[in-house]
Amino acid sequence: MIGFGHLLSLAAIAALLGGLSAVERKGAFQLMLSRPLVLATVMGWALGDVRGGLMLAVPLELLFLGGVNLGGNLPDNESLLAAALTAMLVPAGLSAHTGVDPPLAALGLALLFPLALFGRRLERAQEQRNLLLLAEAEGLAARGDPEPARVNLRGLLLPFGASAGICALAVMVAPLLARARMSADMPLVASLEGAWHAVWAVAAACAIRAIRDPRAPAFAAVAAVAAMAVALALRGVL
């Protein structure tokens, strides 16, 4: 098992990365560093299991590929889920000596998936709170302040703090998940592996839907059949 001191240091790392990703996601740069593909892998590397992070990264990215922030319409918060899930699963995998394997990933996803919805509500609340910053800027402008919008960057503090806190908490509960993983018997492990395959299938379906083009399913079907035929022919199956 991971010692308490080690757990605290992992919590600090997860909090920092989780907080920065929340800021980068919408408020700053938007270089896609907070997308699940990047964030889960980098978080996994920082916490000591880059392969575990990458294992979570690809299906999470595909699940949320269609989430788009159009005007006032908010998508589910994929970054919060990716950060918290990786922050919980990597220490749990290290603690259970299994690494982030499919059973652990399926268990963690079942537990934490609602965080994506919670993250959206949190973002809505943050936007409401930004109205206070707007009122402050308008007050400064009314008093003749030459730079009333200097309050702008203060809008980044709440997303940073909220995400950092959730990621730190996720690390702290990792030992409980490690215990659950170690006590799982073989039939349950096999079931959870099956569940992870099913999640991958839904992720692939989400990827097709994310393209939002009526031709996409047909193009994807043709490409899938062709790729499988080539792969099977190369293996000598066809």
Place this chain on the structure above:
Amino acid sequence: MAEALARPAVHRVRSVTLLRVFFRSLFLQAAWNPRGMQNLGFANAIAPALAELYPDPHQRAAAAARHLEFFNCHPYVAAAILGGAVRLEERVASGEAAPQSVSSFKSALGPPFAALGDGFFWLALRPAAALTAAVAEPFIGIWCLAVFLGLYNAAHLAARTWLFSVGYRRAEGVVDAVGRAHLASGTPLLKACAAVLAGLVVARCVLAAGLPDRPFHALLVASTIVAGTALLPKVGVTRAVYIALLLGLALGGGFF
């Protein structure tokens, strides 16, 4: 000649100030709010240019207050409007244009540029780059991150820089320049590429479940993908994930 001499000198912001404005534009949505949307970010980004154009604090305060009006656009394509707004503020500061022209410019270009940026960056480029990385991941491991970030940001940063630059140089003429940039016409092509890449991801899923010698497993995963594609708009991602987890749990023990 006499007429030219009589005309007031046009103020120009320095290149370093333009760089500061561009850098601040990277924080356009830091304080996104439901009433003004990106107004605080826009006003904060243009502040260095206003400080240079209006040495008088009262004039500068009036100019800054103008930019607290509602503004919303795609965060990348907004760079063109920001560049154009700096150029128009130069004209306003020189007495060549009315302050209202800046507001009209922003409100006229915001919605169409938002639609252009959403369609190209969010709905075409990002899925295409992410799916390329997902397809490459089994072969190159964590280097797929470099593929994703490289493909996406090469286009994103080049476009953002160019849009700001052309916005500043052309002001109202930015519409023609953006129209010739083929963002809208490139979108269907990128989407078609993304769809083909999604098909390769599907093949990866089905083969991973079916090999070696598990054809029924492959069939089940393929069926889940087809059903998911058909039902996702009605069911939603969250419910689809939990249904899949339950289905996998129920069948997985004896199946996988």
